[in-house]
Amino acid sequence: MPTPTRSSSSATKPVLLGLAVVIAAGLLGFVSYRATAPDSPASGTPVTATTGGPDADLYRELAALARRDADDKLAQGRTDAPVVLIEYADFQCGYCGKFARDTEPELIKRYVEDGTLRIEWRNFPIFGEASEAAARASWAAGQQDRFWAFHRAAYAEGAKEKGFGKARLRALARQAGVKDLDRFARDTESTRAAEAVGADREQAYGIGASSTPSFLVNGRPLAGAQPTAVFVQAIESAAAEAANVGSAGEPAK
Structure with a gap:
């Protein structure tokens, strides 16, 4: 497997406390370790980061990374949804593909x-x-509102084995229903695409992610293509917490 390399650009760092970044990296590593431990969710007991406690401020910092932008082409779901799942992923990542095929459709x-x-x-x-x-x-497909269709095509069983050369990417765009393929080609090679991808990658590194897929569920880290039950538990816990915060007279986050 190729060794991940970090972009030299650091212009788009997330606005997080330096200490929070260190803690986040530790949390992601801890969750990743727990996921493969003998008493992990594979045995039927979902594991996720705990609520409250000394890390509550960190979780709020990480939850603030949710854009909740109605014009975000790479997002789906209501902007006011009580739970936001942020996924950091690579189209060549086999476990990302597993999540996309086996778990994400159920969550949707x-x-x-x-x-x-x-x-x-x-x-x-x-x-x-x-x-x-x-x-x-994928960003270019999103500019024509076909990101999620491109995402499904690129993560289909056996898709990554065919590579991601220019001709193959154009074929995937066509499969995804991108109407203007010439615009798609221009957008793919544009400075805007490079900047958008670079900003996402720097955000991932900034929170301590070093492998794919990595997730935040209302700011709580979750690493790897965990069983669906783990995501269900994390989402329902986050939704319950948001409802409790709202019922206390404060804005649910």
Whole structure:
């Protein structure tokens, strides 16, 4: 597997306390470790970051990374959904594909469609030039409102084995229903695409993510393509917490 490389650009750092970044990196590593431990969710007991406690301020900082922008082409779900899941992923990542095929459709059906959950995608290309090209292409497809269709095509079983060269990316765009393929090609190679992908990647590194997929559920880290039950538990816990905060007379976040 190629060694992830970090972009040299650091112009778009997330606005987080330096200490919070260190803690976030530790949390992501801890959650990743717990996910593969003998008493992990594979045994039927979902594991996620705990609520409240000394890390509450950190979770609020990380939750603030949710854009909740109605014009965000790489997101789906209500902007006022009580729970936001941010996914940092690479189109060459096999586990990202597993999540996209096996878990995400269920989360969309159960939680996005009823207004509980919003999913915000962040391009986190860490496996070289092909990953970078696929990330820019996904952004370009999004400019014609076809990001999620491109996402499904790129993560289909066996898709990544066909590579992400220019001709292949154009074929994926066509499969996704992108109408103006010439514009798609221009947008893929544009400075705007490179800047958008770079900003997402720097945000991922800024919170301590070093592998894909990595997630934040209302600011709480969750690492890896965990079983669906883990995401269900995290989303429902976050929704319950948001409802409790709202019932106390404060804005639910």
